[in-house]
Amino acid sequence: MIKTYCLTFSLLFLNLSFSQIFYDxxxxxxxxxxxxxxxxxxxxxxxxxxxxxxxxxxYGNAFTLIKGDSIHWVLGQSEKKNKYSSYLIxxxxxxxxxxxxxxxxxxxxxxxxxxxxxxxxxxxDFFNFVDENDFERIASxxxxxxxxxxxxxxxxxxxxxxxxxxxxxxxxxxxxxxxxSEKDIVIETSLPTLTRLVGYYxxxxxxxxxxxxxxxxxxxxxxxxxxxxxxxxxKDKKIGTLTTLEFGTDKDGKQTSKRSTTTFxxxx
Numbered sequence: 001m002i003k004t005y006c007l008t009f010s011l012l013f014l015n016l017s018f019s020q021i022f023y024d025x026x027x028x029x030x031x032x033x034x035x036x037x038x039x040x041x042x043x044x045x046x047x048x049x050x051x052x053x054x055x056x057x058x059y060g061n062a063f064t065l066i067k068g069d070s071i072h073w074v075l076g077q078s079e080k081k082n083k084y085s086s087y088l089i090x091x092x093x094x095x096x097x098x099x100x101x102x103x104x105x106x107x108x109x110x111x112x113x114x115x116x117x118x119x120x121x122x123x124x125d126f127f128n129f130v131d132e133n134d135f136e137r138i139a140s141x142x143x144x145x146x147x148x149x150x151x152x153x154x155x156x157x158x159x160x161x162x163x164x165x166x167x168x169x170x171x172x173x174x175x176x177x178x179x180x181s182e183k184d185i186v187i188e189t190s191l192p193t194l195t196r197l198v199g200y201y202x203x204x205x206x207x208x209x210x211x212x213x214x215x216x217x218x219x220x221x222x223x224x225x226x227x228x229x230x231x232x233x234x235k236d237k238k239i240g241t242l243t244t245l246e247f248g249t250d251k252d253g254k255q256t257s258k259r260s261t262t263t264f265x266x267x268x
Contacts, residue, residue: 022082022129025138032064032129034081039066041073041127046089046114048073054081057104065101071113072097082129089114137203141219144201145182147212153233154180159240161191163263175267178231178240184222185231187242194262197244198222199229215240238266 020034024041032039032052039052048068054077055063062077064084072094076086090097091111100106130138148154161174169191176189187197198221205218205228215234221227226247233240242262250256 020081022131023135023138025128025130025134028135028139028142030127032082039064039073041066043087043089043127044114046071046073055098055101057102059104061104063101065098067094074101082131084127084129086116087114088112140203141201142183144203144206144212144217144219145184147206147209148180148217149182151213151215153212153215153217153235154182156180157233157240158267159189159264160267161189161194161262161264163261164191164193165260165262176264178233180217180233185217185219185229191262193260194242197229197242199231202228233266235266240264240266 021036022032022034024030027042030041032041034052034054037052038050040049041047048066048071050067050069052064052066055065057063064073064075064077064081066073066075071089071091074088074090074097075084076088077083078085089112091113096106096108097110100108100110145154157178157180159176159178161172161176162168162170174189174191176187176191176194179186184198184200187194187199189195199219200222201217202219206212211217214232216230216232218228218230221229221244224246228245230243230245231240232242240263242264244260246258246260248256248258
């Protein structure tokens with residue numbers, strides 16, 4: 001009996017040691033807190049702040065149910081608490097919605113305000129919930145965007161490519177735009193080798209604020225773990241440079257690197 005109690009206590013302690021709060025990486029002020037059983041979320045024009053509970057349906061499926069005043073949210077959990085496979089924003093009495101979730105069906109009629117099941121037929125996990133460790137990293141990275149805002153560098157820049165990897169394009173109309181936001185950068189051009197690039201800021205690569213003041217910002221390229229970028233924009237001179245660096249490994253196991261440099265002018 002003593003061994004049983006010790007084992008139960010150990011498992012309970014281990015479970016409590018894990019973080020139970022997840023943040024919406026799209027906007028870190030929104031969250032699901034399973035420890036305090038509360039949630040604060042926003043999707044499109046809908047917001048909710050209130051208590052949450054996990055519900056297991058009769059079919060064994062797990063749902064996160066968030067109670068609002070008269071509008072409630074139902075998130076269908078996938079393999080983890082911070083991963084979701086469906087959403088339902090529905091109006092009605094909470095006890096009725098709870099019964100609906102448990103049974104996954106009802107003969108009653110409800111006013112559905114938004115749902116991937118009814119309106120889109122395909123669910124994309126738009127929240128992208130992250131744990132506290134990722135929260136700290138993302139928050140540090142996005143602080144770079146706040147600095148860029150303070151320095152007056154955010155915005156959309158229309159550009160003309162003049163040179164790419166040593167090839168002169170000054171006599172050709174190869175145009176594009178660079179969008180700098182607090183969250184990331186997006187570069188779109190008619191250059192075949194640079195049709196679209198999305199990058200996020202990396203705080204570890206931007207420790208010198210003097211570089212940021214001068215319009216030089218660095219980070220990683222989205223979906224490419226081994227690719228980095230450095231963007232330099234001189235607003236007064238209306239010129240700029242984009243440098244990308246890709247690391248890899250050759251057939252002999254040696255590390256390789258590939259650098260690309262694109263020069264552009266800013267046009268009105």
